[in-house]
Amino acid sequence: MKRFWVTWGERYLYRPSFVQKILSWLLLPLSGLYCLIAYLRYRRTTPKTFPIPIVSVGNLTVGGSGKTPVVIELAKRFEKSAIVLRGYGRRSRGMVVVKDKATILCDVVQSGDEAMLYAHSLSNTTVIVSEIRERGIAEAASMGCEVVFLDDGYGKHSIQKLDLVIDVATPNRFCLPSGPYREKLWSGKKAVHLREGETFSRRVTIIDPTEKMVLVTAIARPERLDPFLSDVIEKVYFEDHHFFTQGELEGILERTGATSLLVTQKDLVKIAPFNLSVSVMDLSLELDEALISLVKDYVHAAQN
The missing domain is CATH 3.40.50 (Rossmann fold)
Structure with missing residues (x-):
């Protein structure tokens, strides 16, 4: 049953049927409220500078966009890099150092699948999971890392960073719950757009x-x-x-x-x-x- 609703939800957000489009329109007032709250949160936040450069790779919508392989390819190009991510799906809490520069320090249950994929794919990169990204960034800096790649960090407006945003094609341009957008590209918010077939293949x-x-x-x-x-x-x-x-x-x-x-x-x-x-x-x-x-x-x- 859970699998059915996951499939239904992905279709609703990205390839809505006629009935799903009607539902989407009915939910527009909630979407407007959601977008307003997200915008006010952005406007009231002042980015904090960290003693280490931060590059975020993410997308504006829910669901997959292919950010993981982009982060891997970028992290390969730096000798002392770290990746910080929330660790969705993991069965642990708080900050966990998944891998220091040389050694994997936990199992996939504690790290989550994306973090463990990073750990196996990158020989010289530190991998840290933390619900509070600022803690992960500070830990990376204390471990001697010289650049942090933030997985899915566009909405972390309190962190000063370079935002790389992967464009995801969808006919549904609404915010949640009418559409897939968690946030919009707010006015005044600078971001570099990545498009498959143009920026990467x-x-x-x-x-x-x-x-x-x-x-x-x-x-x-x-x-x-x-x-x-x-x-x-x-x-x-x-x-x-x-x-x-x-x-x-x-x-x-x-x-x-x-x-x-x-x-x-x-x-x-x-x-x-x-x-x-x-x-x-x-x-x-x-x-x-x-x-x-x-x-x-x-x-x-x-x-x-």
């Missing part, structure tokens, strides 16, 4: 493909994977950040007769301990050189 290859693969994934808006999929015998979607059990995955393999589970790298960090037959959608990202130069210039200027 993706290439996906399948590692260890088998003859009969079943797609199993727990990411937001899983239809984003469709352009990169090879033939699969079925698609099984779970809610974003879902922690799989070995039994449910074995059940999917048995029910479908699949020879392997096709998963994303984000899913893999939760599935790997089960020792099941797995094929992986390996994503590589190419960033525009102008974006890389812009980020490096910002970081170097803030350090001087």
